[in-house]
Amino acid sequence: MKVFKLIFKNALRRRLRTFLTILGIALAVMAFGLIRTLIDAWYSGARAAAPDRLITRHAVSIVFTLPIAYRDQLLKSDGVEKVTHAAWFGGVYVDPKNFFAQFAVDHTTYFDLYPELIIPPDQLQALADDRRGAIVGRKLADRFGWKVGDPITLIGTIYPGTWEFVIRGIYTGRNPDTDETTFMFRFDYLDETVKQDWPGRAGQVGWYALKISDPRRAAEIGAAVDARFRNSWAETMTETEKDFALNFIQLVGAMIVGLRIISYLIIGVILLVLVNTMAMTIRERTSENAFLRVLGFRPFHLIGLILGESLMIAGFGGALGMVLLKLGSTVVGVAVGGYFPGYHTDLLNYLLCVIIAFAVGCIASLFPIQRALRIRIVDGLRVVD
């Protein structure tokens, strides 16, 4: 018999209790992992940001537009190599629940600034040839079963009406964090329609993206750009793409803090569940542990048995939790993919779950170990199990 076998048999003594404890830990680990993944998803945009890109938007808010005439002035700015522009569209596909991001982009320059969006050249050409053409991300296409050539109808909310598109290309991301859930179509299609129906809103873009020559000069270049438009009727705010993404996150900063707190509370719950189980277990075995000491087992033997059992339960719970996390992450990813394109549980989160399960296993054994060692042998032997 090996000591490991004794630990294993001890853990299975109260099978229902052990099973429920493992299940409790597993669900908590899964919940922890899902929340951490959700928090990470919020930051995926910031992670995917390129250091050599700046975003120029209206100084007051992203909801205000900027004149398209700024484009030429931006190109003249020191350190700016390329400029493109985009606008938030906000259409509905069949049902408002089918949310995904839609941008009207300058198709002649946009994909040049975003090389991480990989599009076959013939599809780019097809987009150039079709005013109503659209490029969609691979995940978005998979979500709705779209393929190249499919006609798509969106109901405009910011730009009311029925908008007809034809999918001319499907892009894939170069990096894992690249958003593959975006719907992009030609800005000129939007702008020409706007000119006809709402002339006052024509010639306006949502934001500019600038490719700069030296990322180390980002702050200087951004300041120079903003200085150029100071005191104009549409002052600008220029920041790195990462800061731009983080500013969005700040809008929901309190919610993220709340989620972080909840994730830590979940760790506390895991700990309490296991501490409770181990405390009951060791209390029930008071006389057995005393007897082991009569046999000559020393404190470190008891520590090994108790710690081993605690780690085993936590380990099984953690492992099951990670399996559930993998499944849950897939389900949640599909459900919220439109809102959180970067939703996927990465290796770091799984590693965090392992570390937490290990730490919980260790910490949960402290009180039972202390109790088992503190009691005198003769007192322990008197306890009737």
Add this chain to the structure above:
Amino acid sequence: MAEPIVRTSRLCKSYYRDSLEIPVLRNINLDIPEGAFLALMGPSGSGKTTLLNLVAGIDQPTSGSLTVAGEDMSRLNDRDLARWRSRHIGFIFQFYNLMPVLTAYENVELPLLLTPLSRQERRDHVVTALSIVGLADRMKHYPRQLSGGQEQRVAIARAIVSDPTVILADEPTGDLDKQSAEEIMTLLSRLNAEFGKTIIMVTHDPRAADKAKVIRHLDKGELDE
């Protein structure tokens, strides 16, 4: 004349409840020679189990001296005592104290896990011990699958498996029917007579005590003269 295996001199043990001293053993002077089979009798609360615990090194005397297997017990710290117990003491309890999740074989093997014996050597020892107590055919049985008498025999096998210097038995027949008690006492007698084991047994049962070579009585913490 050979040194006694257990020697006590003016051995006292008291418990304290707040500041109140409750003497349990008073000036116990006892020499137990090697190969003895001693029965300690006396009413409840007379200090029998306390004396046994002191000899086993799981409790500390308040005063006096205690030497077991040539070792002055007062000189051993907890770690040394644990090691000493594993080498010199085999303990048999009234309620067997078997691990319910382990088979008879595994329960008997437990003390050997503390020794450097190989797996095969441990197996040889366990099989021998279980054969001596007549349970070689019950090795894979769990305690719940055994009768009380069989459980106690497993406990005896566990007590002798590491070939200890002294076997201490605390009411070994206290939880058994008459027939099982008889079998256990016969077994202990055999261990003493055939294998020369020194046995100190605490019992209330006069029939069990009759199997011992020497009977001593404790009353209110004092040993009969």
